Amino acid sequence: MADAQIIDGKAFAAGLRERVAGAVAALKADHGVTPGLAVVLVGEDPASQVYVRNKGKQTLEAGMQSFEFKMDETTSQETLLAKVHELNADPRVNGILVQLPLPKQIDEQAVLAAIDPDKDVDGFHVVNVGRLNTGSSDALVPCTPLGCLLLLRDHFGGSLSGKKAIVVGRSNIVGKPMFNLLLQESCTVTVAHSRTADLPGEVGQADIVIAAVGRPEMVKGDWLKPGAVVIDVGINRIDKPEGGTRLVGDVDFASAKAVASAITPVPGGVGPMTIACLLRNTVTAACRQNGIAEPDM
CATH class of the missing domain: 3.40.50.720 (NAD(P)-binding Rossmann-like Domain)
Known part of the structure; x- marks a missing residue:
């Protein structure tokens, strides 16, 4: 048997990012909407820092707004939750992602539960888990x-x-x-x-x-x-x-x-594919929040 075909995720992700950028351009031109993604990083984890930097770069390349918030390793749960509530209320922000893992003094589940499910572009909120579990088309995956x-x-x-x-x-x-x-x-x-x-x-x-x-x-x-x-x-x-x-x-x-x-x-x-799908989810969230038909991406 011949060797397996290699599924090129890098090439597919590049194509997906292009389709996302096209959808963003259309949202701006037709509806005056620019999707915005907020990423919150707590602490100095090197892998997380690289990941957050890449997310910010690819968000801007797709024509979206990127909001980055870096918080100290010693940040309290109360302070982080206050930031999440602030982003929930900010109309410029369509997607919120709190980078995991979080420092030990913070309860990850409490933070994920505080994110507005309709802005939860990581798809980890129990509401989105329930939507996916029941086959609802409203789930952010x-x-x-x-x-x-x-x-x-x-x-x-x-x-x-x-x-x-x-x-x-x-x-x-x-x-x-x-x-x-x-x-x-x-x-x-x-x-x-x-x-x-x-x-x-x-x-x-x-x-x-x-x-x-x-x-x-x-x-x-x-x-x-x-x-x-x-x-x-x-x-x-x-x-x-x-x-x-x-x-x-x-x-x-x-x-x-x-x-x-x-x-x-x-x-x-x-x-x-992970960051490309994060961008796709942010566009999906922006469309739903503004009552706009979701583009085919």
Whole structure:
């Protein structure tokens, strides 16, 4: 069997950002609306700082307003909640994202619950979780699972109906919303995790494998059904034998690409889709808040 087709998330994300920019230009021209995204960063986490910087840059490149708020590591929960309430009330802000993780003195759930669900472009508020769970079209969907779904739709030419899918991982951020999205696409979906009996056997029945378990190269090529499509959400840094480190996914790419029909690489697969989907969600939120029909992105 020939090696798997590589699903180029970087290229797809670039196209999605172009479509978002076109939608933003149309909103400005036709309705006088410029979508605005506010990002709040508490503390000095290096990975979070890079991520927030990239979000700000891509927000501006898409023609949107970017509002960044950097707060000290020692910021109290009360102060952060006051900032969230201020952004909820600001009409220029259509999307609010509080960068996780937060320092230990702050209750993440309390902060996420304080965000206006209609501005919750991360899709983590319990109202949006409930909307997604019940199949409501009003849900703002978490960005990483949404990115996975868009890549799958593109690969399969629009329809996933009737496919058997497995999601390896049951997190609130990826696993559970991914399950609901695939179910809405008329897939038959299994959610597996670290305590699943015969995990290789379960994976081996699936036409679509979503790996989001946070364990480097855990899913092996000989687990896969020949011709399966593999979406690898994992981003793990491991040591190289010769020194230094490299990024790998939750799937053993070398063995999997010999069995799968298509696979996302790490890096360059799902990762670039996350910020692109955040921008897409911000445009969606801006349209809903202003009673404007949502553009096709």
